[in-house]
Amino acid sequence: MASSRSYCLLLLLIASDSFSCHVLGAKHLDGNLKKKKNPLEYIGRCFLFPAPNLPHLFTFLTGFLNNGNFEQSPKPSNLKKTVLKGTRSLPGWETKGLVEFIAGGPQPGGMYFPVAHGAHAVRLGNEATISQTVAVKPGSLYALSFVASRTCAQNEVLTVSVPPQSGDLPLQTLYCSNGGDTYAWGFKPNTTLVKITFHNPGVQEDPACGPLIDAVHLKELLPPFPTRDNLVKNPGFEEGPRRPLTHSGNGILLPPKQEDKVSPLPGWIIESLKSVKYIDAQHYNVPVGKSAVELVAGRESAIAQIIRTVPGKLYALTFAVGDAKNECHGSMAVVAFAAKDSFTVPFQSSGDGKFKNASFKFRAISARTRLTFFSSNYHTRKDDYVSLCGPVIDQVRVFPIKA
Incomplete structure (x- = not known):
């Protein structure tokens, strides 16, 4: 029996709503634990002890x-x-x-x-x-x-x-x-x-x-992938960073100049001079799903993605534009670029969480097409002239259409 045992270090810690593990130490752990399906069974088979040297x-x-x-x-x-x-x-x-x-x-x-x-x-x-x-x-x-x-x-x-x-x-x-x-x-x-x-x-x-x-x-x-119905990866921004504390309502800032391979918003590039804000439906108005992106710094706040396209083929670009219901108000405008074309979506915000859908057509000129979104204006909230805010974009979709 002793020959089937190994030495290990183990401490299980429950943190917020996630399951985290910290490798500390333990001894005489039965080698057959690999067969156990319930991780809580491991606790009964391990001898836990403090590790002052670690x-x-x-x-x-x-x-x-x-x-x-x-x-x-x-x-x-x-x-x-x-x-x-x-x-x-x-x-x-x-x-x-x-x-x-x-x-x-x-x-x-x-x-x-x-x-x-x-x-x-x-x-x-x-x-x-x-x-x-x-x-x-x-x-x-x-x-x-x-x-x-x-x-x-x-x-x-x-x-x-x-x-x-x-x-x-x-x-x-x-x-x-x-x-x-x-x-x-x-x-x-x-x-x-x-x-x-x-x-x-x-x-x-x-x-x-x-x-x-x-x-x-x-x-x-999780790595995002395009689908047959949508060439955009992570189109609704559902995969992204997690707010450290759920009672915080400030959103999460995504710093500028992050490449898509190591971006905290999978599939997207933060290519602006200032940050963009990742928001959730728990604290903000989100057009679709649980998450969206708020462009909080005007022309200095932009996101982009490079998608696969067929040169000469016609595509439709659709996305939702609105406000986060965070007292951000004023005459907003989201500018979108695709291939050689640019599109402007005006939106008059009263800060009450309304949004609208936008749709455009563009023709691809290469096998890779860059999509870019930024806000053309700067905004602050009605109740706070220090906090930057801006239009929300969500549910970005690109798909081929017939000419």
Whole structure:
């Protein structure tokens, strides 16, 4: 019997509505467990024990990273006021440089740190870094969601990296007034273990400045495919990042200049200078299904997709345009490009969630046709002149038609 047993490490953790696992340790696990279909049966066959020498867990599947919301506080002995001492002081994370564990609200010196999710967050000082090692599936697409906000009026930048991908996230633009901007960043790993890193690359004049990080969440995304009836992949934006906390109503910002292979919105390219917003039906008006995209920064906010076409063939392009029922109002217009043709869809919004369908024809000129959508105007909400908003697009469809 002993020969059929193996050594392993296992801890099951239920996080939100997803099932997450953290590899910790266990011993004397029966080798026949592979035959068990119910994962809960594994618990009875494993001896679980704490692993003080392994404080940084290997997280896999979907859910919050270990202490991803930073509500597990460091020991008082590992803090000097708000500054973390040592690289292993923050539970679940490795730190480098000046990293602060802060509570939201008024701060000494008259500053105010907005923490929209929970009570705590971390602030990255000049050239500071936090990181965590995570177990993933090589070749799969992931969306890394997190809350990030600047603390000063300076042009702050946050570098996000998961080898082999890395990118700079500008935090200059505030998309909501409460400081709770949620971002999603896409990556495709080529190893089973990757290190997720957040880094403040700037050297600010004021050492009290630096971005806040909170609510770090990981989701594996399914690859989209076109169908016989629609050449557009992920046409209704149903596959995308998950909001870290379901009670948040700010949507998820998709940063600019993300290629379609590693976009957090599968199949789509965020090719603009500013972010677009991924919204859900729980908090916004969505024309069809559970998700849609809001173009929140005028001509600087655009999405695109390259589809397969037959040169010389005629196609129909249809999509829905409306508002998110979020008090965004005014004379809106969505501009769509396909091949050599452009189309403008005007929409007068009162912020009450109405939408309309648009339909156009275009003739393909090559085997690949780029579809692009952007808003021609800038908008803010009736009740909030700081928060950017814009028209919503959904249910994009392209199919061949007869001349």
